[in-house]
Amino acid sequence: MVGAQKLVMKINTSIKNKKILPRIVLGGSVLLAIAAWLIGYYSNGTDIIPLVPDVIPGASRVESRDDYYIGLDTEGNVIGYAAVGQSQGYAGPIVMLVGVNLDGAITGVQIVTQHETPGFFRLFETHDFVGQYFGLQYNNPLKLGQDIDAVSGATVSSEAIAQSTRQAIRVIARDGLASPLPPEKRTVKFGFPELTLIGLYAAGYFGHKHRSRIWKKRLRWGTLLTGMVVLGFIYTAPFTIAQVIALLSGYWPDWHNNLYWYILIGGILFVTTVDSKNPYCHWFCPFGAFQECLAQITGAKMYRPRGWSRFFTWLQRGLAFAAVLLGLALRQPGVAGYEPFATLFDLRGTSIEWILLALVTIASLLMYRPFCNYLCPLDPVYDFIAESRRWIREVRRKWQQRNSKA
Amino acid sequence: MATKKFEGIKTFFLMSFMIASIGLIFAQWADGLIDQESESPSYYRETAVVNDSMYVTLTAVARGYELGTGTPVREHKNEQNHTTTPGYTPTPSYTPTPKPTTDWDAVEQDQ
Numbered sequence: 140m141v142g143a144q145k146l147v148m149k150i151n152t153s154i155k156n157k158k159i160l161p162r163i164v165l166g167g168s169v170l171l172a173i174a175a176w177l178i179g180y181y182s183n184g185t186d187i188i189p190l191v192p193d194v195i196p197g198a199s200r201v202e203s204r205d206d207y208y209i210g211l212d213t214e215g216n217v218i219g220y221a222a223v224g225q226s227q228g229y230a231g232p233i234v235m236l237v238g239v240n241l242d243g244a245i246t247g248v249q250i251v252t253q254h255e256t257p258g259f260f261r262l263f264e265t266h267d268f269v270g271q272y273f274g275l276q277y278n279n280p281l282k283l284g285q286d287i288d289a290v291s292g293a294t295v296s297s298e299a300i301a302q303s304t305r306q307a308i309r310v311i312a313r314d315g316l317a318s319p320l321p322p323e324k325r326t327v328k329f330g331f332p333e334l335t336l337i338g339l340y341a342a343g344y345f346g347h348k349h350r351s352r353i354w355k356k357r358l359r360w361g362t363l364l365t366g367m368v369v370l371g372f373i374y375t376a377p378f379t380i381a382q383v384i385a386l387l388s389g390y391w392p393d394w395h396n397n398l399y400w401y402i403l404i405g406g407i408l409f410v411t412t413v414d415s416k417n418p419y420c421h422w423f424c425p426f427g428a429f430q431e432c433l434a435q436i437t438g439a440k441m442y443r444p445r446g447w448s449r450f451f452t453w454l455q456r457g458l459a460f461a462a463v464l465l466g467l468a469l470r471q472p473g474v475a476g477y478e479p480f481a482t483l484f485d486l487r488g489t490s491i492e493w494i495l496l497a498l499v500t501i502a503s504l505l506m507y508r509p510f511c512n513y514l515c516p517l518d519p520v521y522d523f524i525a526e527s528r529r530w531i532r533e534v535r536r537k538w539q540q541r542n543s544k545a
Numbered sequence: 546m547a548t549k550k551f552e553g554i555k556t557f558f559l560m561s562f563m564i565a566s567i568g569l570i571f572a573q574w575a576d577g578l579i580d581q582e583s584e585s586p587s588y589y590r591e592t593a594v595v596n597d598s599m600y601v602t603l604t605a606v607a608r609g610y611e612l613g614t615g616t617p618v619r620e621h622k623n624e625q626n627h628t629t630t631p632g633y634t635p636t637p638s639y640t641p642t643p644k645p646t647t648d649w650d651a652v653e654q655d656q
Contacts, residue, residue: 257577444556454563458570465574474577477570491576495569502562505555513559514566 161526168460168523175467176387187223187236187251194238194247195219207314210238219246220315224306227392228299230254230381230473235303239277239311243318248272248304254390256381256473258489259293259481266290268300277308278320292375292485298396325395332376333399335369340406343422344414359421363428371425375484378403378419380459380516381476384466411524420511420518426480427511433503441507451513459516478515 191201191208197218198210207222221238231254238247248269253260263269271287281304283289289297305323313319339362346358370376382404385391392400410418420427433439443451458477466475479496482488488496502509511518 442555442559444552444559447556451563454567458567469578471577474574477573489573489576491569491573495566495573498562498565498569502558505558506562509562513563514570 162530165523165526165530171460172387172463172467175464178468179388179470190236190249190251191221191238194221194236194249195240196238196246204314207310209315217241220311221247222307222310222315223251224303224308224310226299226302226306227390227397228253228255229259229293229295230256230385230476231388231390231470233296233299233303235300235307237272237304237307237311239308239315241316243277243316245272245275245277245308250300253296254385254471254473255293255296256476256481258487258492259296260473262290262293262487263296263300268297272304277312277316278318281305281308292487295392295397299392302393302396327395327398329398332369332374333402335365336399336402336406339366339370339423340402340410340418343418344410344416346422347414347416347418362423363431366423367425367428367432370423371429371480371484375481376403377425377478377480377484378407378517379476379478379480380462380520381466381472383517383520384463384472384475387463388467388470388472390472408524411521412528415525415528417521420515420521424511425484426478426515427508429483430499430503430508430510433500434507437504439503439505439507441512443512455513455515456519456522458514459519462516476516478510 188201188203188208191210192198195201195208195210195218197212199213200211200215201221202209202211207220209217210219210221212218219238219240221236223234223236225232225234227233232252233250233255234252236247236249236251237245240246250263250269268290272281275281275286279286281287281301283294283297283301287301289301309320309323342358342362346355346362349355349358376399382400386404394401407419410416462475462477466472469475477495479488479492479499482492482496499510499514506512
């Protein structure tokens with residue numbers, strides 16, 4: 140009884156200390172995220188066989204082998220082969236089922252699973268992207284820009300579909316048609332966006348440390364505008380919560396084609412963890428730059444009503460956490476994101492996304508960066524990393540003190 | 546007095562912005578989830594274990610023959626999902642099926 144009272148008193152003292160509450164939330168959120176991850180992982184289905192006749196027309200029976208399927212007609216004659224290929228899209232793996240007949244012609248291509256943002260994924264239906272494959276031979280290049288056209292505005296997803304399809308075709312060629320294709324040359328994509336990103340990180344890192352306020356301000360405007368134009372309007376590749384969820388879900392894209400993704404996320408995590416500075420939001424976030432440009436027009440200032448500051452901070456964290464849980468539990472990072480970034484920079488989105496963008500644009504004329512300060516799910520991600528970092532450092536310090544006393 | 550009134554207007558605008566934005570975010574989530582249900586069957590996971598008893602599987606097409614109707618019948622239970630999946634399903638004579646008739650651009654404009 141006395142022990143319980145002591146424990147309650149200790150908890151009360153810790154809560155008054157103002158450190159324990161964020162840490163209880165931090166620990167609880169990690170546990171909930173793990174639970175959501177497990178739910179998501181174990182709630183996926185497994186059966187692919189019923190889909191095979193869709194890509195091998197005329198197949199009445201399907202034989203399953205180790206990594207491919209054989210389509211047979213009613214008399215038991217082999218009429219085609221099917222296999223599954225998988226590659227990482229924008230927000231998770233894209234799984235393709237491909238069918239090829241005995242002449243080596245592609246008879247069907249079907250998207251089995253995808254995790255992309257719904258508004259973007261609709262583009263594939265509109266453009267009948269997979270229809271391009273029908274009738275092509277298995278030994279054709281099947282590459283974007285050669286015999287396959289990418290869907291404008293969804294290049295990452297187009298590349299993932301093309302890569303998954305090629306992967307499936309290779310399995311069919313090797314195991315079904317017994318005519319293996321030569322190994323595919325994989326080149327690392329490194330170009331202007333990757334270079335710009337590295338440059339922006341460097342500018343942000345040294346800008347933080349620069350003593351002259353005038354130069355710091357000039358440098359910051361330079362990086363903001365570069366970020367908005369290059370990462371925003373030209374490449375539409377800002378940092379999003381969908382990428383964080385994809386990272387947590389284990390949906391790591393192929394680094395050869397997605398070096399940008401690794402530089403962006405790796406850079407943010409590295410700088411935030413090591414230097415405790417947010418290298419992205421204030422220095423080159425494209426959407427933040429857009430809001431800041433609007434604020435410059437009207438001279439809008441930061442506004443936080445008195446007494447409501449903590450409420451808004453926790454509301455923003457709650458929204459971000461809900462997005463993470465939703466994305467992990469459903470294994471759909473693209474669905475969980477709610478930032479109107481692509482709507483602005485690529486001029487594509489649902490009517491809801493357009494309304495949200497209009498609302499944020501109007502609010503940006505009245506307040507300083509309203510989306511960043513009240514809604515953006517990425518700010519709580521930095522808070523989470525920063526709090527974890529503080530906690531780890533504190534534990535390490537205490538442990539070192541104990542050791543030195545001993 | 547004027548400052549206090551101005552402060553009240555600003556708070557009102559901020560609250561309106563927050564309520565409207567959160568409503569839109571929830572609507573966006575709901576919209577995305579409804580879309581996902583109809584567009585992606587998500588049957589497959591890379592860790593799939595193939596049941597040995599499924600080695601030779603009678604498909605819905607063959608079931609039609611077995612019943613002696615002479616006409617293949619497509620009626621497997623996931624039919625509804627398949628038709629809405631963006632895929633290309635040629636006919637048995639290898640002629641391409643028509644492109645999806647849903648014009649999503651038009652749908653979005655209507656919305």
